[in-house]
Amino acid sequence: MLLYLHYFIKTVKRECIICTEDVDLIAFLNITDQCYHERKICRECVGKYIKHELEDNGNVRIACPEDGCTEILDQKDVKKFANEESFRRYERFTLKFALSQIPTFQWCLNPNCESGQDHYQGDKLPIMTCNSCGHKSCVVHGHPVDDDVCKECIQLLEDEERRIQEEESESYVSRLKQCPNCVSRIEKNEGCDHMTCRCGHQFCWVCMNDWNKPHEPHCAFN
Ligand SMILES: [Zn+2]
Ligand SMILES: [Zn+2]
Ligand SMILES: [Zn+2]
Ligand SMILES: [Zn+2]
Ligand SMILES: [Zn+2]
Ligand SMILES: [Zn+2]
Ligand SMILES: [Zn+2]
Numbered sequence: 001m002l003l004y005l006h007y008f009i010k011t012v013k014r015e016c017i018i019c020t021e022d023v024d025l026i027a028f029l030n031i032t033d034q035c036y037h038e039r040k041i042c043r044e045c046v047g048k049y050i051k052h053e054l055e056d057n058g059n060v061r062i063a064c065p066e067d068g069c070t071e072i073l074d075q076k077d078v079k080k081f082a083n084e085e086s087f088r089r090y091e092r093f094t095l096k097f098a099l100s101q102i103p104t105f106q107w108c109l110n111p112n113c114e115s116g117q118d119h120y121q122g123d124k125l126p127i128m129t130c131n132s133c134g135h136k137s138c139v140v141h142g143h144p145v146d147d148d149v150c151k152e153c154i155q156l157l158e159d160e161e162r163r164i165q166e167e168e169s170e171s172y173v174s175r176l177k178q179c180p181n182c183v184s185r186i187e188k189n190e191g192c193d194h195m196t197c198r199c200g201h202q203f204c205w206v207c208m209n210d211w212n213k214p215h216e217p218h219c220a221f222n
Contacts, residue, residue, distance in 0.1 A: 016042035032071040098126035110135035
């Protein structure tokens with residue numbers, strides 16, 4: 001019987017209303033814990049929907065895509081469907097959102113406590129302390145925290161900072177060139193391609209030729 005059931009589940013397919021393909025029934029997952037409706041969208045399509053919401057709409061409050069359902073996906077729901085990259089993006093966005101000034105309503109994550117409150121952000125870390133039971137939890141990662149820190153959030157902030165620094169140093173390097181005359185580094189900080197070095201040499205940022213001599217054929221100033 002068990003074997004039969006297993007076989008049954010593996011072979012039964014259902015048409016996904018988004019991609020219209022016949023997909024294994026097991027690929028229709030419950031989207032949030034509060035969803036009690038039929039599952040009509042396959043796992044892959046839910047993943048694509050999440051990616052779209054994040055990347056094209058910049059939305060972290062992602063609602064269940066099933067018809068008529070308004071439940072919001074939490075962190076573990078997103079993790080279930082999104083690929084690694086989308087999930088990282090979701091984490092970053094949620095953290096940014098949680099650190100913004102917008103108050104959001106949060107339920108206390110203590111399973112024995114049923115209270116919830118508006119969580120006012122703008123602190124350094126998105127930790128909510130329940131007014132009723134004192135339980136502390138990370139709003140981004142949805143787990144209890146000791147003290148006032150979430151290690152994952154700190155890691156996330158550090159990664160973000162490193163990413164910004166790397167981007168900045170890359171763009172700094174791309175703004176530097178060596179003067180063909182004295183080889184000292186010269187920074188371009190405005191739109192003009194006509195460079196004047198501190199040695200007095202004038203050259204073209206695009207083709208590096210002497211500004212007052214003919215430019216290279218490919219150069220716009222030729
Ligand atoms: Zn589908
Ligand atoms: Zn739903
Ligand atoms: Zn509580
Ligand atoms: Zn966290
Ligand atoms: Zn020079
Ligand atoms: Zn100029
Ligand atoms: Zn030139």
